[in-house]
Amino acid sequence: MLGLSDFEYDRILELLGRVPNFLELSLFSVMWSEHCGYKNSRPLLSRFPNEGPRVLQGPGENAGVVEVGDGWALAFKVESHNHPSAVEPYEGAATGVGGIIRDILAMGARPVALLDALRFGPLDDERNRYLFREVVRGIGGYGNAVGVPTVGGEVEFSEAYSGNPLVNAMCVGLIRTENLMRSRATGEGNLVVLLGSKTGRDGIHGATFASGELTEESESRRSNVQVGDPFAEKMLIECCLKLLEEDLLVSLQDLGAAGITSSASEMAASGGVGIDIEVEKIPRRESGMEPFEAMISESQERMLAVVEPGDEEKVLAFAQRYGIGGTVVGRVAGHGDLRVIENGEIVGSVSAEYLADAPVYEREIVRPEYLAEVQKLDLETIPEPDDYNEVLLKMLAHPNLRSRRTIFGQYDHEVGTNTVVRPGADAAVMRIKGTKRGFAMTTDGRGRHCYLDPRGGGAATVAEAYRNLSCVGAEPVAITNCLNFGNPEKREGYYQLAECIEGMSEACEVLGTPVVSGNVSLYNETARGPIYPTPVVGMVGVLEDVTCHATPAFKREGDMVVVLTGTMRPTGESPLAGSEYLEIVHGRVAGVPPKPDLAAEKRASDLVRSMVRSGLIDTAHDLSGGGELVALAEMALSDGIGLEYSVPEIEFMSGHGRLLENLLGEKGAGFIIAFPEERWDEVQDALSDFAYDNIGYTGGERFELEGLIDLGMEELREAYERDLFGVPGEVLGGSEAVG
Amino acid sequence: MRVGVTVFPGSNCDRDALHAVKLMGAEPVELWHADADLKGSDAVIVPGGFSYGDYLRPGAIARFAKVMAPLEEFAREGGPVLGVCNGFQVLCEAHLLPGALLQNTHLRFACDRVRVRVETADTPWTAACERGEELVLPVAHNEGNYFADAETLARLEDEGRVVLRYLENPNGSMNDIAGVCNEARNVVGVMPHPERVSDSALGSDEGLKILRSVLAGATV
Numbered sequence: 020m021l022g023l024s025d026f027e028y029d030r031i032l033e034l035l036g037r038v039p040n041f042l043e044l045s046l047f048s049v050m051w052s053e054h055c056g057y058k059n060s061r062p063l064l065s066r067f068p069n070e071g072p073r074v075l076q077g078p079g080e081n082a083g084v085v086e087v088g089d090g091w092a093l094a095f096k097v098e099s100h101n102h103p104s105a106v107e108p109y110e111g112a113a114t115g116v117g118g119i120i121r122d123i124l125a126m127g128a129r130p131v132a133l134l135d136a137l138r139f140g141p142l143d144d145e146r147n148r149y150l151f152r153e154v155v156r157g158i159g160g161y162g163n164a165v166g167v168p169t170v171g172g173e174v175e176f177s178e179a180y181s182g183n184p185l186v187n188a189m190c191v192g193l194i195r196t197e198n199l200m201r202s203r204a205t206g207e208g209n210l211v212v213l214l215g216s217k218t219g220r221d222g223i224h225g226a227t228f229a230s231g232e233l234t235e236e237s238e239s240r241r242s243n244v245q246v247g248d249p250f251a252e253k254m255l256i257e258c259c260l261k262l263l264e265e266d267l268l269v270s271l272q273d274l275g276a277a278g279i280t281s282s283a284s285e286m287a288a289s290g291g292v293g294i295d296i297e298v299e300k301i302p303r304r305e306s307g308m309e310p311f312e313a314m315i316s317e318s319q320e321r322m323l324a325v326v327e328p329g330d331e332e333k334v335l336a337f338a339q340r341y342g343i344g345g346t347v348v349g350r351v352a353g354h355g356d357l358r359v360i361e362n363g364e365i366v367g368s369v370s371a372e373y374l375a376d377a378p379v380y381e382r383e384i385v386r387p388e389y390l391a392e393v394q395k396l397d398l399e400t401i402p403e404p405d406d407y408n409e410v411l412l413k414m415l416a417h418p419n420l421r422s423r424r425t426i427f428g429q430y431d432h433e434v435g436t437n438t439v440v441r442p443g444a445d446a447a448v449m450r451i452k453g454t455k456r457g458f459a460m461t462t463d464g465r466g467r468h469c470y471l472d473p474r475g476g477g478a479a480t481v482a483e484a485y486r487n488l489s490c491v492g493a494e495p496v497a498i499t500n501c502l503n504f505g506n507p508e509k510r511e512g513y514y515q516l517a518e519c520i521e522g523m524s525e526a527c528e529v530l531g532t533p534v535v536s537g538n539v540s541l542y543n544e545t546a547r548g549p550i551y552p553t554p555v556v557g558m559v560g561v562l563e564d565v566t567c568h569a570t571p572a573f574k575r576e577g578d579m580v581v582v583l584t585g586t587m588r589p590t591g592e593s594p595l596a597g598s599e600y601l602e603i604v605h606g607r608v609a610g611v612p613p614k615p616d617l618a619a620e621k622r623a624s625d626l627v628r629s630m631v632r633s634g635l636i637d638t639a640h641d642l643s644g645g646g647e648l649v650a651l652a653e654m655a656l657s658d659g660i661g662l663e664y665s666v667p668e669i670e671f672m673s674g675h676g677r678l679l680e681n682l683l684g685e686k687g688a689g690f691i692i693a694f695p696e697e698r699w700d701e702v703q704d705a706l707s708d709f710a711y712d713n714i715g716y717t718g719g720e721r722f723e724l725e726g727l728i729d730l731g732m733e734e735l736r737e738a739y740e741r742d743l744f745g746v747p748g749e750v751l752g753g754s755e756a757v758g
Numbered sequence: 759m760r761v762g763v764t765v766f767p768g769s770n771c772d773r774d775a776l777h778a779v780k781l782m783g784a785e786p787v788e789l790w791h792a793d794a795d796l797k798g799s800d801a802v803i804v805p806g807g808f809s810y811g812d813y814l815r816p817g818a819i820a821r822f823a824k825v826m827a828p829l830e831e832f833a834r835e836g837g838p839v840l841g842v843c844n845g846f847q848v849l850c851e852a853h854l855l856p857g858a859l860l861q862n863t864h865l866r867f868a869c870d871r872v873r874v875r876v877e878t879a880d881t882p883w884t885a886a887c888e889r890g891e892e893l894v895l896p897v898a899h900n901e902g903n904y905f906a907d908a909e910t911l912a913r914l915e916d917e918g919r920v921v922l923r924y925l926e927n928p929n930g931s932m933n934d935i936a937g938v939c940n941e942a943r944n945v946v947g948v949m950p951h952p953e954r955v956s957d958s959a960l961g962s963d964e965g966l967k968i969l970r971s972v973l974a975g976a977t978v
Contacts, residue, residue: 159867163898164808166770250768250811340792342767429867431898433954434806436774439961450959452777566959 049277056377083535099540112157121273127200128192140181169430170447219304222317396610457565459493466551477522492631493560505549571640572657594684642689762799770807804845817847846947857906863930895950
């Protein structure tokens with residue numbers, strides 16, 4: 020149950036110079052779990068660049084913080100709740116949202132936006148459908164009630180996630196730079212105040228649970244999953260923001276994994292002080308709880324604050340006004356220990372530094388054997404399709420590419436009245452009231468790509484996020500990431516982790532987007548095997564003038580449509596390798612996707628962004644899953660404006676290779692833009708150094724590619740807008756009958 | 759003009775409503791749930807959210823909050839009151855409006871833009887609209903399915919007390935009802951959120967037509 024290895028236990032004996040009691044051992048158990056201690060990932064994580072001109076707070080705090088301008092800053096972080104969601108999807112997802120909101124709150128910021136990156140097994144399986152439906156309900160159930168809009172995110176389905184869904188929640192908060200809070204405890208004699216809900220037995224050893232593989236018995240650990248109360252969280256948010264506004268807090272920290280133990284020892288270690296917790300003062304939800312249970316409980320909706328003596332009356336009065344609990348449970352001490360005191364007697368005492376200093380495992384990076392096998396792809400076996408109409412309809416109806424409307428329709432994405440670009444675009448855009456500025460955010464993950472080529476996939480993930488922000492007109496600033504991987508103790512898992520981090524780091528360096536926060540979720544394995552290595556990138560960017568933004572939707576009839584064709588370096592890689600087309604139409608996950616050309620990604624993205632910012636274009640979309648054809652269909656479907664595409668002779672297309680590769684390949688660094696014809700001269704000037712195809716015009720009720728595709732918009736819509744929560748194949752009012 | 763906005767524990771559109779009141783050209787006044795005082799408000803908005811977590815039933819607990827006593831008196835005396843979303847639910851629970859709001863028939867939370875028709879301009883909250891005018895307004899709710907018994911429904915229709923009607927029904931409401939008013943017509947409840955479309959910076963300010971209506975009434 021405690022999840023410590025013999026080696027780790029010996030190390031504890033050595034550090035303490037004595038045998039720890041059960042309470043102390045429990046403290047080590049949770050703090051040295053992978054979830055809290057990053058013992059397998061720390062040496063690799065140090066590779067990430069984390070400095071940049073706008074960075075106010077890098078890794079090591081509750082969230083990263085970047086400067087926006089006009090005195091405003093953004094705090095943001097993404098975190099996983101995979102294991103809890105695998106066994107109790109509604110509460111697992113809900114408390115994932117609640118937890119990441121408190122991370123942002125701990126920085127002193129008002130949480131203003133949520134995004135969710137999700138992965139599930141295929142929807143033809145009933146268990147997967149249950150997990151998907153309940154996770155989405157859980158995210159909505161919590162986020163909607165707590166009043167923070169869910170503005171973006173993404174979802175994909177693959178057998179690799181069957182039984183081990185990924186639920187990564189990202190939160191973005193807004194704060195005045197001068198009000199930035201840190202979690203460092205200081206000032207001997209200062210009081211430690213526990214705010215929020217009472218402490219129960221829920222979530223005991225949740226962090227340890229999350230640091231092991233999922234097995235048949237995992238279901239029996241549903242009691243390890245906490246239950247969320249968004250109402251309590253809402254009041255906790257308002258109370259903490261009020262206390263910050265009144266300048267009553269020295270320090271603030273959320274209670275997440277490992278509960279008070281983690282919060283108190285981290286606050287003590289970073290402040291170089293000790294903390295005494297009078298454990299009997301912790302308000303309990305149930306009777307008969309042991310001190311260790313109160314110390315490591317993961318009951319939700321709690322925060323730990325350090326306040327100066329004399330301020331506690333005011334703090335507790337505010338807690339009462341907001342209807343939440345507030346109790347002085349300890350004080351900052353001169354010794355460096357986390358001390359647990361029960362009725363005046365010390366029942367456990369461990370150096371906070373020891374707890375924060377989990378052992379580090381460095382492993383050998385060895386290329387696993389599966390790669391050579393899956394990277395084989397004979398293009399001769401992939402012929403030109405007979406009927407592009409059928410291919411397009413099939414792809415648009417596939418859950419990986421279908422409209423996400425039935426998901427985000429369950430999320431309140433407008434509360435707060437700051438949402439400028441709503442879900443469904445490349446990135447969400449929000450304004451900052453009282454300024455001209457705005458910010459944009461996106462989450463992206465490319466599990467299949469990372470599986471086929473971990474380093475290339477890692478870089479491509481960052482590049483995709485960079486393109487998405489550029490499409491809406493935002494200057495990308497920094498990223499947070501959630502590293503979802505298999506067991507790092509196995510060769511395959513460790514190699515994937517190391518290589519993805521290397522690829523992501525290279526991209527972050529070239530694109531100038533440092534990593535300012537993140538989270539690691541390892542051991543995502545079931546009896547079936549590991550998940551695809553899936554680093555999820557959450558990137559934020561800044562708009563100087565929020566009115567100058569773009570979306571993918573075709574906006575007018577008769578607009579010219581131009582494809583920036585991206586680059587393909589002559590490496591012989593086919594853009595069909597690892598593509599959605601190959602998986603959806605041919606059922607294959609194979610090949611080496613083109614290595615991202617990071618310099619070209621930057622150049623093309625920067626160009627598109629500058630055109631959006633200058634007001635030259637208001638319609639832009641990047642090429643990603645499903646390539647050019649799917650991107651064009653998405654643009655047409657957004658507002659129901661058709662397309663007339665004059666397909667150039669293949670030798671005149673600026674891309675390389677076959678027609679199929681140009682239309683459905685995924686080569687990166689590509690964009691589609693549309694604009695009124697009278698701007699053509701200006702656009703042409705802007706594009707002078709780039710490869711592009713001038714492909715046709717928007718308009719009409721049909722989606723036509725000369726000689727290849729001729730479909731009514733209604734047919735496209737029927738395929739694309741199907742309910743993701745329906746049962747595949749089941750006829751529901753006729754809507755599932757097609758395809 | 760002073761427009762009060764009630765703040766219950768769990769309200770989450772209160773700040774948006776206060777901001778919209780500023781944009782409509784009135785003075786916003788925060789009305790804390792535990793204070794039995796409308797602070798001289800000339801009109802009151804009961805905003806959306808999840809008052810008291812929507813626990814028990816949306817609006818069921820909020821109706822007992824201290825601020826509700828003076829609010830009910832204000833309403834009885836003819837003061838203009840607008841309930842939006844959870845506010846509509848609170849006003850129904852307080853019996854200031856007839857009927858109830860049930861769970862959406864498709865059993866999902868519904869966040870979308872919907873087209874509605876203004877069915878009467880004869881309320882302080884639609885006076886600036888034309889009867890028959892179409893508006894596109896956001897909805898975001900899990901319990902927006904308007905229900906009333908047959909007799910009440912017939913009365914509402916006969917007396918022209920259906921204020922807004924959906925052109926695309928997002929929740930299964932009877933008679934596509936999106937908003938109703940009381941017999942005296944001064945208390946209006948709507949499920950769509952006019953405060954969310956009160957700022958052209960977010961793409962639409964159609965909601966201001968509803969909010970600003972109350973200004974016109976005040977000058978009479």
